[in-house]
Amino acid sequence: MNNRVDLVEKITPWRESWKVHVKVVKLWYHKNPALDPSQNLLHMVLMDEKLHKIQATIRDQLILKFSVSLNEGDVYLMTHFTVVPNTALNRVTKHRFRLLFQYNTSVVSVVSPRIPHSGLCFASIDEIDQMTKEHNFLIDFVGIITGVRKERDVASYGKLVKAVVVEVFADGKRVQCNVFGNACDLLEYDKLQKYPRSPLVVLESFKIKVIKGGVILQNVINVSRLFINSDIPESVEFLSRFSVASYGFSRLVTNDLGYLVSKVDGDYFNPKEITNIQDLHSDNGDSHYFVIGTIKEVMDEPDWWYYTCMCGHAVVEHEDLYLCDACGSCVEHIMVKYGIQVKIQDGGCTGLFVLLDNAATKLFERTCSEAFLRIEEEFPVDPSVLAVCRSYSPQMFDDAVGEEKVFKVEIDSAVDPDYSSCFKIVNVFSHNPKSVVADDYINAMLYGPIFSPIYDSYLQYATGEDYKTQVVCDNAIQLETIEDIITNLISLNRCYSDVENGGFVFILGTISSVLKNHKWWFSTCLCGSLVSTNKNILSCDLCQLQCIDAVRRCFVLSFYSILVTNYYFNVNSNFHCFLMLWKVLLKGCDVSFKWKQYICS
Numbered sequence: 001m002n003n004r005v006d007l008v009e010k011i012t013p014w015r016e017s018w019k020v021h022v023k024v025v026k027l028w029y030h031k032n033p034a035l036d037p038s039q040n041l042l043h044m045v046l047m048d049e050k051l052h053k054i055q056a057t058i059r060d061q062l063i064l065k066f067s068v069s070l071n072e073g074d075v076y077l078m079t080h081f082t083v084v085p086n087t088a089l090n091r092v093t094k095h096r097f098r099l100l101f102q103y104n105t106s107v108v109s110v111v112s113p114r115i116p117h118s119g120l121c122f123a124s125i126d127e128i129d130q131m132t133k134e135h136n137f138l139i140d141f142v143g144i145i146t147g148v149r150k151e152r153d154v155a156s157y158g159k160l161v162k163a164v165v166v167e168v169f170a171d172g173k174r175v176q177c178n179v180f181g182n183a184c185d186l187l188e189y190d191k192l193q194k195y196p197r198s199p200l201v202v203l204e205s206f207k208i209k210v211i212k213g214g215v216i217l218q219n220v221i222n223v224s225r226l227f228i229n230s231d232i233p234e235s236v237e238f239l240s241r242f243s244v245a246s247y248g249f250s251r252l253v254t255n256d257l258g259y260l261v262s263k264v265d266g267d268y269f270n271p272k273e274i275t276n277i278q279d280l281h282s283d284n285g286d287s288h289y290f291v292i293g294t295i296k297e298v299m300d301e302p303d304w305w306y307y308t309c310m311c312g313h314a315v316v317e318h319e320d321l322y323l324c325d326a327c328g329s330c331v332e333h334i335m336v337k338y339g340i341q342v343k344i345q346d347g348g349c350t351g352l353f354v355l356l357d358n359a360a361t362k363l364f365e366r367t368c369s370e371a372f373l374r375i376e377e378e379f380p381v382d383p384s385v386l387a388v389c390r391s392y393s394p395q396m397f398d399d400a401v402g403e404e405k406v407f408k409v410e411i412d413s414a415v416d417p418d419y420s421s422c423f424k425i426v427n428v429f430s431h432n433p434k435s436v437v438a439d440d441y442i443n444a445m446l447y448g449p450i451f452s453p454i455y456d457s458y459l460q461y462a463t464g465e466d467y468k469t470q471v472v473c474d475n476a477i478q479l480e481t482i483e484d485i486i487t488n489l490i491s492l493n494r495c496y497s498d499v500e501n502g503g504f505v506f507i508l509g510t511i512s513s514v515l516k517n518h519k520w521w522f523s524t525c526l527c528g529s530l531v532s533t534n535k536n537i538l539s540c541d542l543c544q545l546q547c548i549d550a551v552r553r554c555f556v557l558s559f560y561s562i563l564v565t566n567y568y569f570n571v572n573s574n575f576h577c578f579l580m581l582w583k584v585l586l587k588g589c590d591v592s593f594k595w596k597q598y599i600c601s
Helices: 060-067 125-129 181-187 233-239 357-364 368-378 479-489
Strands: 019-030 041-047 053-059 075-085 097-110 139-150 154-156 159-161 163-170 173-180 200-211 214-221 225-228 287-298 305-308 316-318 321-324 335-338 340-346 349-355 404-411 423-429 509-514 521-524 531-534 537-540 551-563 572-585 590-594
Touching: 041 060, 053 060, 060 097, 125 139, 125 173, 125 214, 139 173, 139 233, 163 181, 163 200, 173 181, 173 200, 181 214, 181 225, 200 233, 335 357, 335 368, 349 357, 357 368, 357 404, 357 423
Parallel strands: 053 097, 173 214, 349 423
Antiparallel strands: 019 041, 019 075, 041 053, 075 097, 139 163, 139 200, 154 159, 163 173, 200 214, 200 225, 287 340, 287 404, 305 335, 316 321, 340 349, 404 423, 509 551, 521 551, 531 537, 551 572, 572 590
16 A cells, blocks of 8 residues: 655646645635536645645535535645646745545545644735736735724625725735725624724735735635634734834724724824923823833843734733633633833833833843743743743843933723733833824824725636646637637627637637747646746746646747627728737647737727
8 A cells, every 4th residue: 555645735737646635724615606506616725744835625426525524724645636727816835736635536534643723824014015917826924903994885796895004014014905895704893892902913815905005915705714803823922023023003093084003102102291200290181191211120020021903902821721802712822921010210210110021022122932041041941831931930020220311101091900000111222212193103194095896716617527637728619619609708798808808709710821030839827828938947937846747838929810790890800910829729720719819990
């Protein structure tokens, strides 16, 4: 018995006897309102232990056979597929090929070894900002919601579709995201406002739309997914970054325009709001001030940190479980955050303050999780034994004594009853912070354009019969049926108003001549994209791989004598066309082609 398992990255169309050990990281049904609802497809993203992913598709007649045994998150041993090019309009993986399930495809659930990774691969906001043109790959993204605007429902295929515009913050930058359909239910104002700070959002399989001066993210209905405060390791990793943890995010509130917005404390302050510690005691309202003072002491308290949920709410430990009252659930992945009291002197007045997590992160230039690593270096204890670590505080606390900073102080209830006699420090600045005359850290964006809803395109999903030879090609058009096909295409029931915008048409004509003195062939990757040559090495820009199995295709420039019916142009004319020959079988002269119309006179 052959127990060898193939790696996903090695899959090519040249055989069907592939055996893969994979996790189903994403599963969805194809639904396109523009097409026959009976043409169902079940799609999956499969990931192996090397974290390489490939898309798989199950056709309508096989869905019942396989769907009962497939669950998202489970691991399977799968064998025997048809392998076809991954030429989708909205690709969820970067693999050059896709898998089509056959009747004899085998799917066996396995318990071990596990594949714990979620399958998410987040694009950075810098990578998104650098996009200058749209491409077919969908991306994953994670950030903090800093603004939400409800739009009027959008008409699409005879139905009204919900629309919401969201602003997402990551690593000091913001990007707009347009959300359509059922995903908008997760963005209801009352659901988002229950959290103590702006919620974290995970965007899975979103489209990048390039606009003048920037980019916008948009979901593909039935393909893209959105998660709020997702309890996964990737959320912990994102929130633990210094570039995120050093910012303070307020609870989402409604502004005068009816949008949900969040205050994001960055590196700006208002010099008109500078005051002294003595005046803070006389203010009983909810407001904030800036105090220039010197740290006299970092209080040596054992509980200088605490646990929180992804939503920012402190969690309660109960019988080895962590409970979040804000989310109303048990929390598997928790965060550690600072909760430090400091004495600050301003002139002859000294006050007791509590440093919130983002302010402490900026002051010590380390996140709380990084502070535990410092303890490991400084003390001979295992930092994973948190009960022991409570007795220690890192040396950097003492190093901060004597530093003069600008502190942003909020006058309202403290984060914990134990700090009721303290003022909250929500931000820390150096001696020369950037000044601003108004609170422009309050969200004031959300003005980008709204595009039409994007649906997954059925045209990208061919059946196994379309690839009998396992070679990249379109369906052959039998010569004896061309006239019937053309008659059907130009019937009054067909509309080709999109031809000028890049549509395809079929034209019945007679070849009058073929130009010979031009390059009549070109090379493509197996994925269908053009390949480039550099020092005799072929490479595919789309796959970003060296292309050792390029396919040569014909490109013939011809003149055609075409009789055009009055359903198209109302004239008899000669056209100068480009003919793309997708498949040429020399025996029998069976030619399969698709023409993209170029009218040159």
